[in-house]
Amino acid sequence: QVEKSPVVPDYNKLQQIIDEAYELFENDSAGAPADYIPELARVEPDLFGISVVTVDGRVFSAGDVEHYFSIQSISKVFTLAMVMEQLGQQAILEKLGAEPTGLPFNSVTAIEQQATRVGNPLVNAGAIATTSLLEGKSQAVKWKSILAFYSACAGEELELLKDIYNSEAATNGRNQAIARLLDAYGVMYDDPEKAVDVYTRQCSVGITTKQLAAMGATLAAGGINPFTGVEVMNAENIPQILSIMLSCGMYDYSGTWSYLTGLPAKSGVGGGIVAVVPGKGAIAAFSPRLDTAGNSIRAQKAIAYISQQLNINIFDPQSVGVE
């Protein structure tokens, strides 16, 4: 049973810290939006939003929190949750692995080097393999179950951003090559083309920062969505999911991220990042300009600032209530 304590007891202070983070980084224009997916290069780069959702369903926000952006790689966490529920934790370790690659998210070199080939479920190879493992007799059935599960985690109906999907589907030769290479190594569990198509759809789901924070808060609350009260995933798998997020969720920057924040997080090239504070809530931020690893620069800075101000590093005994 997860104790439903808020992120901080003083909600005015929390809102103030979020506003400070927004103001501090509002004019930071470092980095550039992803351009290997043509539609992502067309997103308004100045958009910037921050939302916190607590496990008891309170919402705190600043900036462009109504804007729908593509979830991209953050989807990998939630498809992993589905497959872990279907196949169990041991199968995830054996078939997908839990080792950070130390290489870019779409690395082919990593496939050649890693014992499980796919490395972990949060890089492209591992995520496409994860999607290929998902139950469902057709692509349509798998996609429907993914959209329903993500929506249950957000507590609201989510939709595909069709322009993003079409743009990525027309340009994802690298992911198709990755899927075929995995197939050659015997670690692709569905037709590679179909698996990549379902994966591309899941990456193109549109979300707001509030919905993303709600998805994170569902992980923080033992699998119970803070708005609907629906138990959407098995609480027993959440420590394993968060552990993989901590070691692999920010690609080849995961070690530094963990050092700075002590929070499991996941980023996507759409510009979103969500960080989970177990038992308390989640912080989501969105800004399209990315660093060279593919992580949103302002989203990183905003979440790191908020986490440091709130003292919610999971490795700090005081942050978990030990005096």
Ligand SMILES: NC(=O)CC[C@H](N)C(=O)O
């Ligand atoms: N890092 C990401 O967000 C990558 C997701 C993107 N859909 C891709 O496959 O390249």
